[in-house]
Amino acid sequence: MSFHKKTVGRLLVPVALGVAASVAGMALFSQGASAATLSSSSVAKGVSSVTYGGTRGSSKAPITTLKLNPSTIKLGHTLFVENCSSCHGDAAQGTSRAPNLQGLGAATIDFWVSTGRMPLADPTAQAAIKPPRFNRSQTLAIAAYVSSLASGGPPIPQVNLGAASLSAGEGLFSTNCAACHTITGVGDALADGVYAPSLYTATPTQIAEAVRTGPGNMPRFGTSNLSNQQVADIVKYVKYLQNPNDAGGIGLGHVGPVAEGFVGILIGLGALMIAGYWIGGRAH
Amino acid sequence: MNLEPIEWVDDRLGTAKFTRKSLNKIFPDHWSFMLGEIAMYSFFILLGTGVFLTLFFNPSMATTVYHGSYTPLDGHTMSQAYASTLNLSFNVRAGLVMRQMHHWAANVFIAAIVVHLLRVFFTGAFRKPREINWVIGSILLILAIVEGFLGYSLPDDLVSGTGIRIAYSIILSVPIIGSYAASFLFGGQFPGHVIIPRFYSIHILLIPALMAGLLGAHLAIMWHQKHTQFKGKGRTEKNVVGVAMWPAYALQAGGFFFLTAAVIAALGGLFQINPIWLYGPYIPYKVSYAVQPDWYMGWLDGALRLFPSWEITGFGHMIPAVFFPAVLLPGVTFGLLILWPWIERKFTKDYEYHNLLDNPRDNTWRTTIGVAVITFYMVLFFASSTDVLANFFNVSLNLVLWSFRVAVFVVPVITAVIAHKITKEASAVPGAGRPRKAMVIMRSDEGEYTTVESPGRPELELKHQAIHGGEPMELPEEERAHKRELGEPVSVDNEAAFATASPAVVLAEEIGERPSGGTGVFRIPRAAGSGGGLFSPRGSRPNRVDNDEANGKDGDR
Known part of the structure; x- marks a missing residue:
């Protein structure tokens, strides 16, 4: 008989834990829900400043x-010769390795340099975003130099x-x-x-x-x-x-169902299989 | 305690006998038998959360101008379906978490069905007499996948709308009937104005009703045929060793339901799923790159991506390339799945009843084939994320695509060879998979060392038996009828043998003497024969024998 009490007691453990976890889950999701309302209300607050x-x-x-400062053209020229001319040529006229930059406008130069894409790390692959080599004023100086060579192209x-x-x-x-x-x-x-x-x-x-x-x-x-x-x-x-x-909990990288599938199978089903292994019998 | 109402019901329906028998029903206890339970409990959670969602979702493709609380879409024209999903997510209390729980539960549901199916496959639980349940289970899997796709499509966001467009193209690709079928389903050309309401009807009414009915049949047949069990001490083809329905199994299963609910609630609250507000409403001329379906459709999407753009002509007509990966492949897949018990029997010529399970390592060829097939679909599944993989690992998309085109044929062969070798090896080792007993190293007076197997701990064995050892159940009625027909000795002797052979019977008798045994419900002695009645699990004996004889003459055996 004492076996019985123990057995029942032992089997009640998963029930109790499950109930506890459900309650905890509910507490969590009500937080998630209030987070949703909070973040939507914070967006709504933004409305008051911008319609x-x-x-x-x-x-x-x-x-x-x-407006680019013409007095920076000289600095821009120096930087260009040091860092860019080996491919783009001394006057940005282009070589067999790199295109002509004259007349592309300050916006083009600023984009490629400020995102770190230029100077290029690997000429065989698509230019990758890197930490930029130049600070803001140096970047603008290079842009001022190149746009001084020929007119045209969009400004910054x-x-x-x-x-x-x-x-x-x-x-x-x-x-x-x-x-x-x-x-x-x-x-x-x-x-x-x-x-x-x-x-x-x-x-x-x-x-x-x-x-x-x-x-x-x-x-x-x-x-x-x-x-x-x-x-x-x-x-x-x-x-x-x-x-x-990003209401609803941890955002999964915004890549859609691929990440969701991994979480659902590995965390969701995985946790439940471990739970089943814990509750259920094993080979003996 | 006043038991009159219970006795009133019993007097009219004879429920006590059924209840008595049910509470004592034995379930084999093994963790792998609980995989199907995960699916069942997820299904219950899907029903519950789904009902909640229907209260707020408006399945209409009529357009509205949105002025709700999600301001980045303020002033946009969108379908009522999408607008009501935004409203459900941001303005209904607990709406978002319910939606997320519903979606996560669907992901877990189908994943659990698949691992349950794998367990049934690799242990040979689909063999006679359980072919019907295999077929029902396979149909449940197909329905679950379709149901998942429909539910994913309902919010009418940019990503799911693209999925519907792909589905439309797949239907169009079917030779002869394709254009008619697509026009019938969509009420004309894509996108039309009816597809969301139609998907809704199918999603919340037709398929859930079918699934609930089939699930009931699945469980009833399992109940009637008794659960399979692994080979082990005291287990035969004719008994069921395990824990009794009450209290052990009921508490175990009930606890597992709560755990399933807890995991799904935690996922719903902690992990974002399908943030449709970031996707925007579906507008047919817009498209987002990197659109994948939910994971259970991944193998189909992967097949679509891998299949070359061949223009195959037959009977003077071009069959669109989409047809082969998206219609033919699933048709063949599910056809072979459903027919597997018969296909296997063609080769094994095994017409016997099987209540004891195979260990996967003991059935080399089934395990090998299973591993190869799983690998094939796994490769297709991963192929549905070619773009994500290429982006993540910073390699060319084309390289990833071609790698998968090779892998889909090569990797299954490799895994099959490995599985074949491992199973062959493992099945040759005596006692493989059994826990080893501790070895005691002894030193004799002469200094010689010997190792002796330890006697183990008998008190633990006893305790284990007390918890897990239940009363073995009788063999199913059909089996006995079959034996009787063959003139083999049946029942009484066998049953008596079981009764004395198992030490667990002592425990089972103790249950009857417990204080609760004094009520009307529990008073009926277990040994009493079953004489039919509305809820008798045995049914009418003479009919059974007749049926069995008739079946026997059909030459099925």
């Missing part, structure tokens, strides 16, 4: 041009996010950008070693520069494709994607 949808909060121009844009619309940006982003960069902006591999990079480290200026200059395989969107206002809207949405409303 989304249709109207923009600021009457200022959505994109202004950064400065985005006024206050004049941009987040929801208009979502519509433009999903139409023009998501087909390569994915809808969450995480980026992905395209054909033949080419990839659409993640947008999560880009600054507003770099995003606008990429749209206007079309680096690498990316198409170039001129002012007749996307207005300055629309570019600013896209920039605002990309900045949002860098820190989006």
Whole structure:
């Protein structure tokens, strides 16, 4: 008889633990739910400072041009000769190894140098994002030098996010950008070693520069494709994607069902199989 | 305690006998037999959370302009389905966690079905007399996959909308009937205005009802045929050794339900799944790169990615390349799956009843084939993430694709050879897989060392038996009828032999003398014969014999 009490007691352990874990789970998910409301309300708070949808909060121009200081051209020339000319030529006229940069505009130079893509680490592969070699004023000096060689090309844009619309940006982003960069902006591999990079480290200026200059395989969107206002809207949405409303717990890298499948099978089913192994009998 | 109501019911339905028998029913206790339970409990959680979701979800493709609390989509035109999913996620209390639990439960549900299926396959539990349950289980798996895809599609977000478009193209690819079938399902051309409501009806009504019915049949047949058990001391083809339904098994299973619920609730609260607000509403001219289906469709997506873009013509018509990986492959897969018990029998010529399970290492060829087939589908599964892998490991997508095209044929062969060698090796080792007894090293007076097997700990053995040793159950009715038909000695002698052979019977008798044994429910002596009745598990004996004889003449054996 005493066996019985022990047996029942032993078998009640999983029941008790399961109930306890369920209650804990409920406590957790009610937190998750309140986190959802919290984060949505924090977004709602953002509305008071900037109005989304249709109207923009600021009457200022959505994109202004950064004026480059002509006195930095000399420094830019020095830096260019030291770091860039071995491939692009002394006057950025291009060589058999690298393209002509004259007339591409300050935005092109700023994008490639400020994202660390230039100087190039591996000329056989797509230029990778690296920690930039130059500081901001050096980068602008190089841009000033190259754009002084020939006119043309887009200038460096400065985005006024206050004049941009987040929801208009979502519509433009999903139409023009998501087909390569994915809808969450995480980026992905395209054909033949080419990839659409993640947008999560880009600054507003770099995003606008990429749209206007079309680096690498990316198409170039001129002012007749996307207005300055629309570019600013896209920039605002990309900045949002860098820190989006991630309600519902730990975000799984925004890569979709691949990561979810691994969590569901390894953590979900895995935990339950361990639980079953613990509760159930074993070979004897 | 007033037991009159129970006796009132018993007087009319004869439930006491059934209850009595049920509470004493023996379940073999092994952790691998609980894999199917994970699936069943996930199904219950899916039903519960699903009902909650229906209260807030609006399955309409009519458009609305969104002005809800998720401001990045403020002012967007979207379907009511998508808008109501946003609302469910952000404005309904616990709505998001319910949605996430529902989705995680679906992922766990199908994963549990698959491992349950693997357990049944590798242990040979599908053999006679359990072929019907194998077929039912296979159909449940197919239904679960379809159900999962439909549920994934309902929010009408950009990613799932792309999935529906792929499904539309797959239906179109079927020769002759494809365009008619697609037009019938979608009410015209893609996307139309009816697909979400139709998916909804199928998702919340048709398939769950089918699954609940089939699950009931699955369990009832298992109950009737008794659960299989692994070979072991005191276990034969004619008995069932394990724990009794009450209290041991009921508490074990009940506890496991709570654990399943706990794990799924924790996943729902801790891990984000399918953040549809980041995907935006589905608009047919928009597409997001890197769209994968949920994991259980991964092998189909992988096959679609790997299949070359051949233009295959037959009877003067081009059959779209999509047809082969997306229609033919699943057709062959599920066809072979359902027919496996008969396919295997063609080769083994094994027409015997099997209530004892094979150990996977004892059946070299089945294990080898199983491992090869699993590997094939695993490679296809991983092929559905070619882009994610290429991006993650920073290699060319084309290289990844071609590696998978080679791997899908090569890797199954490699794993099959390895599995074959291991199973052959393991089955040749006597006592493989059994826990080893401790060895005691002795030194004689002469200085000679010898090793002796330790006697073990008898008191632990006893305790183990007390917990796990139940009363062995009688063999199923059909078996006895069959024996009787063959003129073999049946029942009484055998049963008596079981009764005295197993020490656990002592425990079982003790249960009857417990204080609770004084009620009407528990008073019926266990030895009493079953005389039919509404809830008698034996049914009507003469009919059974007739049926069995009829079956026997059909030459099935």
